Amino acid sequence: MAQTAVLEGVQGKSNLSFVLNKPFDVSFEEKPLPAPPGPYDVILAINYTGICGSDVHYWVHGAIGSFVLKAPMVLGHESAGTVVSLGSAVKSLKLGDKVALEPGTPCRHCEPCLSGHYNLCNEMRFAATPPFDGTLAGFYLAPEDFCYKLPEHVSLQEGALIEPLAVAVHIVKQAAITPGQSVVVMGAGPVGLLCCAVAKCYGASKIVSVDIQPSRLEFAASYTSTHTFMPARVSAEENAANLIKECGLGEGADAVIDASGAEPSIQTSIHVVRRGGHYVQGGMGKSDITFPIMAFCAKEITARGSFRYGSGDYKLAVELVATGKIDVKALITGTVKFEEAEEAFKAVKEGKGIKVLIAGPNEK
Known part of the structure; x- marks a missing residue:
């Protein structure tokens, strides 16, 4: 048969x-x-x-x-x-x-x-x-x-x-986002954009998309992001301070997701996340980078890696599309x-x- x-x-x-x-x-x-x-x-x-x-x-x-x-x-x-x-x-x-x-x-x-x-x-x-x-x-x-x-x-x-959406589902789960929180996503490629969309489904009230390409930020603003930010050629600390101020993040974002893998984005992320907040590394870049470990320790940040997708992620991704929650x-x-x-x-x-x-x- x-x-x-x-x-x-x-x-x-x-x-x-x-x-x-x-x-x-x-x-x-x-x-x-x-x-x-x-x-x-x-x-x-x-x-x-x-x-x-x-x-x-x-x-x-x-x-x-x-x-x-x-x-x-x-x-x-x-x-x-x-x-x-x-x-x-x-x-x-x-x-x-x-x-x-x-x-x-x-x-x-x-x-x-x-x-x-x-x-x-x-x-x-x-x-x-x-x-x-x-x-x-x-x-x-x-x-x-x-x-x-x-x-x-x-x-x-x-x-x-569904595959890149499942990646985003797994990343957002790692970020432990709850309703009303603020989320910053570094990188407005497909996975970064989908992280913003999934974060919205998880109840995030402020979603900031960060990228160096104006066209991608324009798309992000029309998709699910509530705010966008384009980094300048300044230090990570200065970019982080500008982002927090422009987007009204108070002491920093509840969760920051790096979907770019770029070293400057990772460095900026650690300075953007609030004390006691969550940071997730979703993008892959160089094997070794310079990392702001003092800020990481002093803020007692919870950091997690994210690799592909696990149990239930594909099923949820299909459901989010099927129910119209994510386009x-x-x-x-x-x-x-x-x-x-x-x-x-x-x-x-x-x-x-x-x-x-x-x-x-x-x-x-």
Whole structure:
């Protein structure tokens, strides 16, 4: 039965894939079709994939920290697709279902997995993280329980943005935001903007978006931010003082989220957060930075890192979109054909637009 579904679902279709060979060297290759699914697996026809900053980083540098490209790898991990094949034991999905794909599969047996923190699994198989291929392909094999069915009124394009929204959900959970609090988000890229949107859902009454690009701040103001701030070429302490004054933050923000990874933003963040407040590092940048440790200690700040997403984050992200609490469509700058993927990567690298989607190779 599963074998028949595979043949019916992929017959005559392309598994054209966007492959990174080395920095700035990509190619389109027709890959073998996925093997028949295991009992609890499904095969998805990938409809749309968003370009993430990490994809661009691999394309430019060939590595992120200890994850180093050593062999050609298919890029992409922000995807939505349609179920075209089912394993024999799959019960929650059926052929033709639209799903948002959570692109990492943990081991399910280690202590982090068993304690509900599977994003910290040391054996995680994450799409487009060396050595594992990503989702910029015609088809992708995934576990049933990491595919989230989209309601009929939620489009596949919106489904591709569930991944960055789940990242934002996890970050905001780490920030422990409660109703009436003030939140400052450093960086107005897709994740930063979505952090602002999630913070609003959690009841934040003052949401400040910080960026160095006027166009992104303009968008943030029209999206969910109550205030915006553009840093000047001054010290972190001075920028922090100006931000606090201009945005009426009193002694500082209840929570500060860095979604940029930029050293000046991180330094400014520590000076912006109030005494006893929360700070979350969501953006990734240089491995080592100069950090204002005296201010950090004197304020007794609670600081947390944030890595991808964990239990319940994808489910909540789908619900926030399905109920209309967060509009992810507004972030979509445009959609390009699969064959134009490299040009789309170049545009994202140059900071053009907010979120660019790449249609799957079988989307016509």
